[in-house]
Amino acid sequence: MHKMVFLDAASLPGVDLTPLQQPGFELHTYPYSNSTELAERLCGASVAIVNKVVLDAQILATLPDLKLICVTATGINNIDLAAASRAGIRVCNARDYALDAVPQHCMALLLALTNQLLPYQNAIARGDWSKSSQFCLLDYPIRQLRGLNFSVIGYGGLGQATAALARAFGMQVLIAERPDALDIRPGRVSFRQALEQADVLSLHCPATADNRHLLNATTLGWLKPDALLLNTARGSLIDAVALAAALKNHQLAGAALDVLDQEPPAADHPLLDPGIPNLLLSPHVAWASGQAMQALINQTAENIRAWQQQQLLRCCNQP
Known part of the structure; x- marks a missing residue:
């Protein structure tokens, strides 16, 4: 059973997260996560889901089991891509979910x-x-x-x-x-x-x-x-x-x-x-229609399923 952790699920209020519940995965969700909580919450996890939580080289070095990071956004500047690549961790994002x-x-x-x-x-x-x-x-x-x-x-x-x-x-x-x-x-x-x-x-x-x-x-x-x-x-x-x-x-x-x-x-x-x-x-809400947020979760689920099948979907780095 794989461990999957959503570190800041409160960034998508009211959204149906059931598409993330994949066979063979145990999903753990947290409303928010600060930097001092990351090592414990991600311990043993193979998949991390984040919106704006920062995953830098220091924290990635402590997570040998982590294989996939899914960013529930298009911007990935909160992830150290070079460190993820060195560690063999795929980083996938969401794209064009807010075109309307x-x-x-x-x-x-x-x-x-x-x-x-x-x-x-x-x-x-x-x-x-x-x-x-x-x-x-x-x-x-x-x-x-x-x-x-x-x-x-x-x-x-x-x-x-x-x-x-x-x-x-x-x-x-x-x-x-x-x-x-x-x-x-x-x-x-x-x-x-x-x-x-x-x-x-x-x-x-x-x-x-x-x-x-x-x-x-x-x-x-x-x-x-x-x-x-x-x-x-x-x-x-x-x-x-x-x-x-x-x-x-x-x-x-x-x-x-x-x-x-x-x-x-x-x-x-x-x-x-x-x-x-x-x-x-306005407080960074242009992307945040209910339909766009649901599309974001649906894309994240697609990224996880593709990774399970050893395929790449919306991948941002090459380990």
Whole structure:
């Protein structure tokens, strides 16, 4: 009987975990696991399932029985892939499970900004509508999407799906080339051109060592003062201090972020400053529709069954 351990099952609340209950496996689930609990909980386990729990070289070296790590996410930066490969441990992730959820959330953030939903809601709560001299309240100008340039950085599955929604609103999609590219692929524009021409800039690329603070004081300066920034990808893509300054100095019209560089953020995180204008935050939930979370578990079960059959499915390393 194999031991299988889900270390942070509370990251997927309300999801049916029965697909993980495979013949020949004993499933152990924990709502959360901190670093001091990992060695004991994973002792004797052949399969570990994690969402954001960090499995580094130090902990992997203590787990000789571990053969498979399933990450219930696409990002695998919480796993030391090199150490896993050296130990002969396969690492599998989930992919494209949120192709509907993330683009939907991205457009919800954009519409909230352009249609001024929060300013109008706050105005109504203050009683401004009740005091209006006419039937409506027109204190906050609404911006129409049709005809705007929607620049996409990262044109994988999520970038493509979000771009399709932007086109449905009548927006012109610009696909950014990689920042360090020497040649521009057909159908794309240079990274700088994508920023300079953007009315809306949307991030959809994974976090890597090379793209940390991809948007910083310099590159944010390439955006038009009336541009809007969306990030449903990874928080490390943006220099938080630089973005806060750009918004405060009105160098950028607004931003809506589902991710930050520290999660959960410290109370004094620079982007939690209530004095920042036109900043909309959501707590890393773009991926978290019930349907997407169930698809995530179903893919994880598929990865485990494939491994049992000595096949590779969504494998991220080569031991």
